[in-house]
Amino acid sequence: MSEAAQLFADGKAYERMMGRWSRLAGDLFLDWLDLPKGLRWLDVGCGNGAFTEAVVARVAPAAVAALDPSQGQLAHARQRPGAKLAQFRLGDAQALPFADGSFDVAAMALVIVFVPDPGKAVAEMARVTRGGGWVATYMWDIEGGGLPLRPIYVAMDSLGLTLSSRVATAASRQDSLRAMWEAAGLQSIGTQVIRITVGYADFDDFWDSISAPVGFTGNAINKLSPSEREQLRARLREQLPADRNGRISYEAFANAIKGRVAG
Numbered sequence: 001m002s003e004a005a006q007l008f009a010d011g012k013a014y015e016r017m018m019g020r021w022s023r024l025a026g027d028l029f030l031d032w033l034d035l036p037k038g039l040r041w042l043d044v045g046c047g048n049g050a051f052t053e054a055v056v057a058r059v060a061p062a063a064v065a066a067l068d069p070s071q072g073q074l075a076h077a078r079q080r081p082g083a084k085l086a087q088f089r090l091g092d093a094q095a096l097p098f099a100d101g102s103f104d105v106a107a108m109a110l111v112i113v114f115v116p117d118p119g120k121a122v123a124e125m126a127r128v129t130r131g132g133g134w135v136a137t138y139m140w141d142i143e144g145g146g147l148p149l150r151p152i153y154v155a156m157d158s159l160g161l162t163l164s165s166r167v168a169t170a171a172s173r174q175d176s177l178r179a180m181w182e183a184a185g186l187q188s189i190g191t192q193v194i195r196i197t198v199g200y201a202d203f204d205d206f207w208d209s210i211s212a213p214v215g216f217t218g219n220a221i222n223k224l225s226p227s228e229r230e231q232l233r234a235r236l237r238e239q240l241p242a243d244r245n246g247r248i249s250y251e252a253f254a255n256a257i258k259g260r261v262a263g
C-alpha cells in the first residue's frame with residue numbers, strides 16, 4: 001500500500017475529520033456535473049465511501065464501481081447503508097482494473113494530489129470511459145488556500161512545527177487540471193470553483209475531529225510532544241474565527257473539472 005493510502009487507513013477517523021466536508025463539496029460537484037440518471041459510474045479513490053454514497057443518493061446510477069488502495073477505508077465504505085449498490089474493490093488509479101469503455105462516468109473526489117502520477121490516473125479514467133462519457137474530478141485548492149484543514153497548516157507553520165505533506169499540491173490548481181484533461185484528449189472541458197462553509201459546534205468539536213490519527217495533519221499532530229500539542233491547541237484557539245457562542249466557521253473551496261471522451 002502506498003504512503004498516501006496508509007495515511008488514510010482509518011475510515012472512521014477520516015469520516016470525522018473530512019467525510020462531512022467531502023460530502024458537502026461532493027453534493028455541489030454532482031449538482032454541477034448535472035448528469036442524467038441511470039449511468040454506470042466509477043468512483044476512483046473512493047476512500048470510506050462518502051462520495052460513493054452521494055452518487056447513489058443523488059444521481060440514481062445504474063451501477064457504481066468504486067476503487068481504493070486502502071483496505072481499511074474500503075472496509076468502512078462497504079458498511080455504509082447508502083452505498084450497498086456499489087461494488088468496492090482494491091486498486092490503484094494509475095492502473096485501473098477495468099476494460100476500455102466500461103463506464104459512462106469516471107469521477108475522482110479529493111484524490112488527485114495523492115496519486116504519484118496524476119496524469120496517468122486521468123488517462124486511465126479516460127480509457128475506461130466510453131466515447132461521449134465524462135471524466136471529472138474535484139480537489140481542494142491547496143495552493144490557493146482552500147483546504148478545510150488549512151488553519152492547522154497555518155498554526156503549525158507559525159509555531160515552527162514541521163508538517164511534511166508529500167503530495168502533488170500543484171495538481172489541485174485549475175491550470176494543472178486543465179492541462180491534464182487536455183493531455184488525456186478530453187473535450188468540452190468545463191471548470192468550476194466549489195465553495196463550502198466548514199463549521200464546528202465549538203473548539204473542542206474542531207480539535208476532536210482534526211486530532212484523530214488520519215491524513216497528514218492528524219498523523220503529524222499525533223507525533224507532537226505533549227507540550228507542542230498544547231502549544232498548537234492554544235494557537236488554533238487563538239487563530240480560529242469563532243462567534244460569540246463559540247461556533248467556528250470558515251470557507252473552504254475546491255477546483256472541479258469535467259470533460260468528455262471523444263467519440
Ligand SMILES: C[S@@+](CC[C@H](N)C(=O)[O-])C[C@H]1O[C@@H](n2cnc3c(N)ncnc32)[C@H](O)[C@@H]1O
Binds near residue numbers: 005
Ligand atoms: C482524501 S481521501 C478521499 C476519499 C473520497 N473520495 C472522499 O471524497 O471522501 C483520498 C483517497 O485517495 C486514496 N488514494 C491514495 N492514493 C491513491 C491511488 N494511487 N489510487 C487511488 N486512490 C488513491 C486514499 O486511499 C484515500 O482513500
